[in-house]
Amino acid sequence: MKNFFISDSKVLTENKISHFDFRIYEFLCSNFNVKKISAYVRINDVSGQFQLTQAQVKESLGRLSKIIIDGSPLITIEDGPHYLIFDLPRHKKFLDSIGFRKHSAAVGWKNLGSYLKQNQDNKIIKLYLYPKLDQYQLDDKLRTLSDEELNKINEKQVMYPWMLRNEKHRRSRNS
Numbered sequence: 368m369k370n371f372f373i374s375d376s377k378v379l380t381e382n383k384i385s386h387f388d389f390r391i392y393e394f395l396c397s398n399f400n401v402k403k404i405s406a407y408v409r410i411n412d413v414s415g416q417f418q419l420t421q422a423q424v425k426e427s428l429g430r431l432s433k434i435i436i437d438g439s440p441l442i443t444i445e446d447g448p449h450y451l452i453f454d455l456p457r458h459k460k461f462l463d464s465i466g467f468r469k470h471s472a473a474v475g476w477k478n479l480g481s482y483l484k485q486n487q488d489n490k491i492i493k494l495y496l497y498p499k500l501d502q503y504q505l506d507d508k509l510r511t512l513s514d515e516e517l518n519k520i521n522e523k524q525v526m527y528p529w530m531l532r533n534e535k536h537r538r539s540r541n542s
Contacts, residue, residue: 404459410424410425496520505527509530509534
């Protein structure tokens with residue numbers, strides 16, 4: 368389940384969350400246990416993952432706890448007997464709306480699979496040029512293309528359009 372989590376579109380579209388805080392929230396959601404519907408949050412893990420101090424992580428978690436979407440905060444923080452207790456109520460609510468229940472994730476996976484199949488049938492899923500490349504590999508690939516080949520590529524054809532814009536801008540400066 369590592370490096371995968373189901374994205375809540377409302378968190379992405381509300382624009383209440385900064386890029387820095389979203390990276391931390393994304394990490395927390397990717398470590399969320401969908402079988403037990405429980406969060407696994409350790410400040411040391413987050414600070415180690417992003418090379419941050421514990422104070423920076425605590426500040427970010429504090430900002431995330433103040434963001435409320437549809438009546439649920441992104442993160443709740445409670446004082447425990449020996450340590451802080453974290454929870455992800457918005458992520459839980461989102462997973463529940465899809466069909467993920469405690470000790471019964473099969474319905475959620477079935478709903479998710481049917482949604483993806485429906486979108487694939489409707490051709491909503493985009494086919495990109497160079498789909499297996501991450502943004503840095505795409506940048507390297509775009510640098511190797513000739514000006515003519517680069518100008519033929521539309522931003523909608525690549526998964527990371529900002530990399531195409533950056534390369535075109537870099538070439539226009541050097542010309």
